[in-house]
Amino acid sequence: MASRALILTIALVGLSACAAQVPDSGQGVGFDNSLEAQRQRDAALQGTQARLPDTVLPPEPGSAEATAAETSRILAQTRTGDVDTAVLNSGVAPVEASPSNPAPVALNNPGISNENDFGAVAERQTIESDAARIERNKAQYEVVAPQALPTRTGSEQPNIVSFALSTSHPKGQSVYARAGFGGANRAARNCAGYASSDLAQIDFLSRGGPKRDRKGLDPDGDGYACAWDPAPFRKGAED
Template structure:
């Protein structure tokens, strides 16, 4: 009887005692390591959404090429006949078709000279034929001899250049009769001209050195307001 009671007591205690959970397992997961891995992945996804971070692809090599650089490449490729300038843009070119830029010059244009291309010239010219062609060109040269400048219609007065070449006496040599009172008047009148060239031109148009109506040639040398014909005479001698 006592033995049966002891067995019943032990069984009752066992029924009232709760089982101890496995410390290695997580809530709703097979183990704690799986729980941590999924938690870290979820946290990383949330951080990415909050920051709005986006992955930007690095610019390609073709995007960094300026239009001027691409045009230069196209022109070089067109001259070489390789079409490399256009292929750099990622365009496929069928076999047997020459790839050139629309901006490239037309090498078959007859108006473009190829005289500097040795292969092109040698294919159609020999040394003898080229020499004959040059002699024919030289025979067509026309040498035009210089002529005197014709007088302008409706103009009687000389220009300062014409007056300089028509006279030979130096500056300061009295050639025309003048009044003693002309000196004071000349200084005032000459101050109204911006240059001696303009004064000489007005002096000649007003009648020239024979009359000196403007009073700008007090010494009677024919040169108004200190104007000098030397530069024109020197040029004429050199020519």
């Protein structure tokens, strides 16, 4: 009986040794919830202000900030260290010109003609060649001596310019006597047969005008047929 009690005692001791230690749930896993630890955490939080992350909004398209950002990006890509990046973006290899490596002259630029290409003209012409060309052109000049104006040959057709300059009264001022009734209606019918008032005035003068009006072209007697006006001819002579 004593041996059985001893075995039971040994078994209970072994089981108690193998049992897992359950932590105090009041402290939490890995935290010290003692009063002193809580005071230390509160003091640390009071000395530190919470900082929110800065929010950076992209510039508005078309604004000065957007233009400046795009310019900075392009300049950064075209720097000497970013030549490969610039080539990938444009598809054209950049030309780095310097005094020892001048930029190539586009002699075959399809956008301008050969005569307007400064490089092409400079290659084939010089100051001396231009001077020689000017002298050749001068040698081909032909001096034409001034001659007297041709005299007017006799013509049966009156000159309305000379007639306009020989008169001074305005259109509509009665100078010559006219007889008959219905002169205005007759003049309207007859004037319709002329292509212009100049042709009517020439025919009027050739038939005895301005004193005579055989076809009734000048019913008001001012000497001007079919509303012909001498003022433009007089003004042209003054100018």
